[in-house]
Amino acid sequence: MRGVIMAITEMPEEWGFFLNLPDPEDSIVIEKSWKIEILSELAYLGQDYRFLEPLKVDVRGSWTRPDFYVEIWVASNVEVPCSRCLDPAGVAIKEKFSYLYSLSSKNDSSERFDGHGDDSFICIDSWGSYLDITSQIWDSFILSLPGKVLCKEDCNGICPVCGVNLNSGSCNCVREEVDPRFEILKNIEQNDTGK
Numbered sequence: 001m002r003g004v005i006m007a008i009t010e011m012p013e014e015w016g017f018f019l020n021l022p023d024p025e026d027s028i029v030i031e032k033s034w035k036i037e038i039l040s041e042l043a044y045l046g047q048d049y050r051f052l053e054p055l056k057v058d059v060r061g062s063w064t065r066p067d068f069y070v071e072i073w074v075a076s077n078v079e080v081p082c083s084r085c086l087d088p089a090g091v092a093i094k095e096k097f098s099y100l101y102s103l104s105s106k107n108d109s110s111e112r113f114d115g116h117g118d119d120s121f122i123c124i125d126s127w128g129s130y131l132d133i134t135s136q137i138w139d140s141f142i143l144s145l146p147g148k149v150l151c152k153e154d155c156n157g158i159c160p161v162c163g164v165n166l167n168s169g170s171c172n173c174v175r176e177e178v179d180p181r182f183e184i185l186k187n188i189e190q191n192d193t194g195k
């Protein structure tokens with residue numbers, strides 16, 4: 001019996017994650033780690049996730065003057081219903097994201113930004129003694145959630161007629177498996193012979 005699934009669409013209010021900002025002249029690398037409890041069952045964009053362990057977040061930040069560069073690693077283990085048979089399928093989450101914090105807008109510094117490949121550009125108003133990276137941890141978490149998942153590559157799915165799991169048994173339903181591409185061919189053939 002599964003518990004209540006909570007829909008989650010925005011960042012939990014209690015989230016707050018900060019990095020101490022070193023002196024810009026300092027080439028020191030700031031490292032920080034968090035273990036974040038995620039609702040053990042959560043729904044996001046129509047997919048149900050069951051977190052088997054907290055979300056592990058590792059962060060590393062350093063100045064790439066005049067910007068501040070932050071790498072975020074997210075890792076956890078979740079169970080997601082198989083897209084074909086709906087049986088729970090285990091998935092390891094392990095993703096890395098990088099963000100470039102800058103005082104200038106993206107347009108002002110497009111040259112610098114272009115050199116940074118896949119980094120997301122975060123425009124901030126001013127530097128303080130610490131950097132608020134809460135939204136970026138949330139974004140990294142959401143982006144790391146697996147979409148379509150199969151319990152195994154050759155999952156047979158469920159019978160669309162009687163609903164039996166075809167991985168663990170078979171049924172006697174007559175299933176007309178229609179590939180839409182063949183349907184089109186069939187129609188073309190019929191039209192040809194009709195003339």
Ligand SMILES: [Zn+2]
Nearest residue numbers: 082085151155
């Ligand atoms: Zn499956």
Ligand SMILES: [Zn+2]
Nearest residue numbers: 159162171173
């Ligand atoms: Zn069947």
